[in-house]
Amino acid sequence: MTTIDSHHTPAKVRSSEPGWKRYLAASHFRNAEDEFDACKLGFWLFLATEVLLFAGLFCAYAMFRMLYPEAFAAGSHHLKVIYGGTNTVVLLLSSFTVAMSIRCAQTDNQKWLRINLVITIICALLFFFIKFYFEYIPKWTSGIRPGLLYTNPFAAHPQEPTWWSVYYGATGIHALHVLIGASLLSWCLYRSIRYKAYGPTHYTMLENAGLYWHLVDLIWIFLFPLLYLID
Amino acid sequence: MNHNAQGHAAGFDPNDPHHFSDLGEHHGHHITPTRTLLMVLGALLFCTALTVVAAEVERYAVFEMGWQLPHWVNIAVAMSIATVKALLVIAFFMALKYENPLYTIIFLFCIFAFALFLGLTGMELDNRGHLYAWKQPAIHPGGTGVNMPATSGNITVEGEKLSMEVDAFNNASLTENLKKQYIEEQHITEDEYWERWAEANHVHPKHDHALSDANHSVPRRGLSGALDTHAPEAPAAGTHGSEH
Numbered sequence: 001m002t003t004i005d006s007h008h009t010p011a012k013v014r015s016s017e018p019g020w021k022r023y024l025a026a027s028h029f030r031n032a033e034d035e036f037d038a039c040k041l042g043f044w045l046f047l048a049t050e051v052l053l054f055a056g057l058f059c060a061y062a063m064f065r066m067l068y069p070e071a072f073a074a075g076s077h078h079l080k081v082i083y084g085g086t087n088t089v090v091l092l093l094s095s096f097t098v099a100m101s102i103r104c105a106q107t108d109n110q111k112w113l114r115i116n117l118v119i120t121i122i123c124a125l126l127f128f129f130i131k132f133y134f135e136y137i138p139k140w141t142s143g144i145r146p147g148l149l150y151t152n153p154f155a156a157h158p159q160e161p162t163w164w165s166v167y168y169g170a171t172g173i174h175a176l177h178v179l180i181g182a183s184l185l186s187w188c189l190y191r192s193i194r195y196k197a198y199g200p201t202h203y204t205m206l207e208n209a210g211l212y213w214h215l216v217d218l219i220w221i222f223l224f225p226l227l228y229l230i231d
Numbered sequence: 232m233n234h235n236a237q238g239h240a241a242g243f244d245p246n247d248p249h250h251f252s253d254l255g256e257h258h259g260h261h262i263t264p265t266r267t268l269l270m271v272l273g274a275l276l277f278c279t280a281l282t283v284v285a286a287e288v289e290r291y292a293v294f295e296m297g298w299q300l301p302h303w304v305n306i307a308v309a310m311s312i313a314t315v316k317a318l319l320v321i322a323f324f325m326a327l328k329y330e331n332p333l334y335t336i337i338f339l340f341c342i343f344a345f346a347l348f349l350g351l352t353g354m355e356l357d358n359r360g361h362l363y364a365w366k367q368p369a370i371h372p373g374g375t376g377v378n379m380p381a382t383s384g385n386i387t388v389e390g391e392k393l394s395m396e397v398d399a400f401n402n403a404s405l406t407e408n409l410k411k412q413y414i415e416e417q418h419i420t421e422d423e424y425w426e427r428w429a430e431a432n433h434v435h436p437k438h439d440h441a442l443s444d445a446n447h448s449v450p451r452r453g454l455s456g457a458l459d460t461h462a463p464e465a466p467a468a469g470t471h472g473s474e475h
Contacts (some may be wrong), residue, residue, distance in 0.1 A: 024245050031247035038332070044334045055345040063352055077296035077433060081283060088279050096272040099263065106262045106450045143424050148405065152433035153413030153424075155406035214325045221316045224279075229286035 018110075019191070020199030036204050041206040042053050045213050048145060050177075057170045064162055074156035075163030076231035078144065083134050084228035087127050088220060094123035095217040098185070098210045105203040110196055113206075117189040120213070124182035131175055170223055177216045183207040261329035270322040275316055282312040 031036040056127045101116035139145075143152035146168040148162035188206050191197035198206045243462050292298040322328040327335055403411070412425050 001285065006273060033247075034322070041333065048337050049339040051338075052344055055341070055348055058345070059348045060351055062349055063356055066353065066356065081286070085279065085283055092272065092275045092279065095275075095320060095324050096268060099268050100265065103262060103265065103268070107261060141266050150405060151409060152431075153409045154246075154428045156428075156432050158404040158406050161405060175396075207410055211325055214320055217324075218320050222310075222313050224315050225282055225286070227283060228310050229472065230305050231290075 002106060016192075018199055019195030019197040020105075020202040023036055023162060023197075023202040036202075036207075039204045039208065040211075043211055047211060053173070054170075057166075057173065058222065059227070061166050061170065064159075064166055065173065066090070066160060068157070068159040071157040071159035071163045073231045075160050076227065077156075078139070079167075079228045080134070081228050083130055084224050087130050088224045089125045090127050090130070091217045091220050094120045094127075095214055096211045097123070102203065102206055102210050105198040105202055105206055108199050110192070113198060114189060114192055117185055117192065121182055121189065124178055124185075127178055128175070131171070137181055171227070174219055174223060177212075177219070181209070181213045181216045189199060262325060263323060263326060263329070267323060271319050275319055278312050278316045278319075282309055285309070285312070 009109070025032040025035040029038065052179040097119045101113045101120070104113035104116060114197070143150065144164055145151065145161075146165035147161050150164060155161070188198070188209050192206070250270065286305065289300065289305050289308070293300060306341065327338070410424065417424075419427075
């Protein structure tokens with residue numbers, strides 16, 4: 001009978017060693033590679049539930065659009081393509097930098113790993129700024145609100161509040177995901193600066209935070225044309 | 232077997248104490264080249280520009296040239312481009328192209344479930360009246376776009392009081408009431424209201440709030456009528472009034 005690590009827990013390694021070299025896989029995995037695969041499979045299952053969450057919202061969009069196409073056309077006219085388009089570019093760019101930061105972890109390029117993460121987080125903040133400063137706040141203050149909260153006297157269709165419910169619901173939940181993704185990546189950035197936590201043999205957290213970020217991007221890729229372009 | 236001895240002999244790796252990596256199961260992680268990632272980013276940005284231009288062209292064709300495009304053209308173009316973009320992100324940024332096919336199967340399952348949601352809900356909504364003709368009068372219109380009861384006070388939603396002041400709805404929709412309120416508060420005429428309305432909705436006088444054919448409701452048995460104020464013959468509010 002052997003246990004995997006009872007005899008082999010190494011003495012404390014010099015702390016000058018980067019975090020990714022010091023990392024030990026949990027004792028119930030055969031090796032770090034298996035742990036990475038298991039974490040990733042778990043994360044993909046979680047991503048599946050996220051896709052299903054947004055599937056419900058897309059379904060609501062499709063059904064209400066089928067019932068009230070005039071209201072959706074009128075509501076969509078209020079959205080400026082320039083803001084939605086800029087946010088699309090911002091998210092695509094940040095997706096690229098996340099993919100690059102994972103590549104930097106795989107090739108042990110610590111400096112550019114951090115630079116790419118910083119660019120990603122700046123993109124997330126920019127997304128929020130555009131979303132709130134140019135879209136949510138002006139709309140909300142002029143009474144363009146979801147459902148019964150709607151107080152704008154210039155509705156173009158009796159069902160316009162329904163469109164705004166879908167708009168605020170879908171973009172709001174998406175914005176929440178941007179916030180969560182940016183927080184995860186900020187945490188990754190902190191760990192990278194503090195411990196050099198990610199490197200060729202260990203970057204599970206960065207990989208999964210990156211996958212989450214790509215999913216956020218993926219959802220926006222569909223939300224943008226559905227809300228801003230189709231009318 | 233003495234793993235300890237073996238481990239020390241071959242140089243101990245704490246992340247692989249049993250030397251499973253010697254079995255040749257692992258091929259290492261795929262490292263996507265920078266060039267590939269840059270090309271994907273370029274393609275994604277190009278597709279974004281393409282979908283915006285396509286929507287503008289469609290808008291121009293409908294409003295400036297007066298074409299009546301079938302309702303699916305705009306949706307089909309925008310969704311096709313979005314799908315291409317999504318595939319690029321999934322395949323290269325999420326590296327699904329180089330990954331365990333199991334993840335692809337998980338993702339395909341999601342798409343299958345989504346199709347199920349959409350298909351079944353859509354069929355049900357679209358065909359209610361056909362299947363349940365006898366049920367038709369019992370299907371209540373909902374939401375804020377239909378005539379609301381004349382009672383004032385708080386609106387109850389699913390038994391819970393919504394802490395929101397709602398004045399008498401006077402058997403009109405929420406938006407209709409907002410309009411009436413606004414006209415009263417501002418002491419303006421109906422015409423002045425419509426001028427401000429056009430300004431607020433960015434409606435060009437030339438367009439006169441014209442919609443492309445794609446955006447007109449299709450009458451649906453069992454659903455339209457009371458729900459759709461643009462339907463040719465909306466049933467009188469009284470038909471549902473007794474059931475509120």
